[in-house]
Amino acid sequence: MSGSGVWQIDGSANVCCCCGQVFREGSVFFSALAESEDGFVRRDFCSECWREQDEADEATRSSGDCFCFWRTRRVIPESRATINTDLLWDFFQGLRDCDSHEKKVFRFVVALYLMRRRELKLIKVVRRQEGELLHCEKRSSDQQYEIEDPHLTEQQVQDAAERLSSLFGAELQPNGEG
Numbered sequence: 001m002s003g004s005g006v007w008q009i010d011g012s013a014n015v016c017c018c019c020g021q022v023f024r025e026g027s028v029f030f031s032a033l034a035e036s037e038d039g040f041v042r043r044d045f046c047s048e049c050w051r052e053q054d055e056a057d058e059a060t061r062s063s064g065d066c067f068c069f070w071r072t073r074r075v076i077p078e079s080r081a082t083i084n085t086d087l088l089w090d091f092f093q094g095l096r097d098c099d100s101h102e103k104k105v106f107r108f109v110v111a112l113y114l115m116r117r118r119e120l121k122l123i124k125v126v127r128r129q130e131g132e133l134l135h136c137e138k139r140s141s142d143q144q145y146e147i148e149d150p151h152l153t154e155q156q157v158q159d160a161a162e163r164l165s166s167l168f169g170a171e172l173q174p175n176g177e178g
């Protein structure tokens, strides 16, 4: 269930998945995260194809196939930007009722980074028979979240963070916007 084998991501493709147009430096494009049988996949669209996709696919998007999407800009050299905090929240919320171990790992790691960015505050840790549960609160709100602790080693946290970074094509930095 774990391991990078389930990841079908080519973060360096830099081409539109519809028309094959190569994104030039500075060009704006759209990325969407979708779920497939093999795990999460990222699809990049040029602005034109995104607009068409947008109109044709409104229903698909709202049905939950599209996990989240964002607008981005091709930057050369490949110094990756930082994952935007709103996007991180989106992804975190999407993983709310996650069933697979992999998603639980991602949810925990994203929560960890939201805590490092001071977006999420740890209130308490509840020990249950099934494992530990982190009770967190969103900063400057009373929104609370329960996060299962999958008991990862430091290396496993790093691996998951690296997979998320390549998925989003941006760094999962502890500090906010890049």
Ligand SMILES: [Zn+2]
Pocket (backbone or CB within 6 Å): 016, 017, 018, 019, 020, 021, 045, 046, 047, 048, 049, 050
């Ligand atoms: Zn295109």
